Amino acid sequence: MEIGKITGLKGTITIPGDKSVSHRAIMLGSIAQGTTEIHNFLRGADCLSTIQCFRSMGIEIKENQDIVTVHGKGLHGLTAPSDILDVGNSGTTTRLLSGILAGQEFDSKMSGDSSLNTRPMRRIIEPLTQMGANISSIMRNGCAPLYISKGNLHGIHYHSKVASAQVKSAILLAGLYADSETAVTEPTLSRNHTELMLKEYGADVSASFKLGSTVATASVKPCTELFGQNITVPGDISSAAYFIAAGLLVPDSEIVIKNVGINSTRSGILKVCENMGANISLLHETRAGGEPVADILVRTSQLHGTTVEGPIIPTLIDEIPIIAVMAAMAEGTTVIRDAAELKVKETNRIETVCDNLASMGCDITPTDDGMIIHGGNPLHSANIHTLLDHRIAMAFTIAGLVADGITNILDSKCIDVSYPTFYDTFEDLL
């Protein structure tokens, strides 16, 4: 995809459904009793992998544009897949599904693409094993492909080293099948969609913060039945982030982004934008599917550098590539730290962000847990090596809109993983 410099992005856009919420709606719908209707479902490749996995385990799932109907068969209604479950590029599918599969009577295997199969899975193998699950890395390297066979699950209180919603969710989902309460404590609160949605489906879930610390605990009681729901998925703030950045960086722009999920465990990017001096307002705040949503009004702004660190990091972890692009265009220095998790995403996002921004003329230095960006140098065009990472492709598309010359996004098709209509959205802004 070739991207040139532009001015004046103006208009109102709607962002597709949230990826995290879409995955969870399929998973919980499949193990609930009765029908679940999901509105504004994200038809991105990752969520389609989740659908396919549950179809392979006997669940009827009908797709009608962005409305998906799941005919759930209850907590014990899944059937043995005849083949290895293909999780594609999706870490969320792999880790959350592991928690569910740990509670099944049948054996299963899961494998993904070459990126997925290098991502760390010990973080879920270890707690699920403590719960009594039989789960192993087939290549014995701590990565997928994974093999899961019947185990008898008991409740544990797990203290996770990483603030990861995927780890937390895998344990809570296995906890539905355990013989006593299961709790997860994480160093700082990660996205809480699983807790919120489990509650909607009828599970007995609690969540608490320890006073005076950032530590967060979520727990679930063993469950006998979940009940099918009607779910409206909010627009994905991680996808909206590219248009927030475009509205701020492209001269003479004014964009309204409709119906975006602003759950505080996801909306750290809004705080960072505010700290950078952005002109952003939230309009029409309301709720959809148990989640807070709002329209976001963005106007071109002169940004300045900031520090992004500590408990805010899990609330914006997928937005760091686009935050780095904003920082490159901001006056002054931006420091991003406490974000070592970036190294184990679809690519090592510290490297992919730093290499590509440096190739566009940005003064950027990678660190062990983030990066330091001296902003304000004009960006120039480059060939962007996405390494098939959707977030890199989208973040550098926005960089291309403000860079001199024609920026070439290599393998931009990888954007289908989370936002297949990304380039179409621009048509409403030109």
Ligand SMILES: O=C(O)C1=C[C@@H](OP(=O)(O)O)[C@@H](O)[C@H](O)C1
């Ligand atoms: O639970 C989820 O839906 C997700 C959690 C995050 O991963 P971690 O749990 O590994 O931080 C995030 O990066 C990913 O895109 C989606």
Ligand SMILES: C=C(OP(=O)(O)O)C(=O)O
């Ligand atoms: C890291 C991501 O997703 P996942 O972990 O589900 O592959 C992402 O979408 O940026």
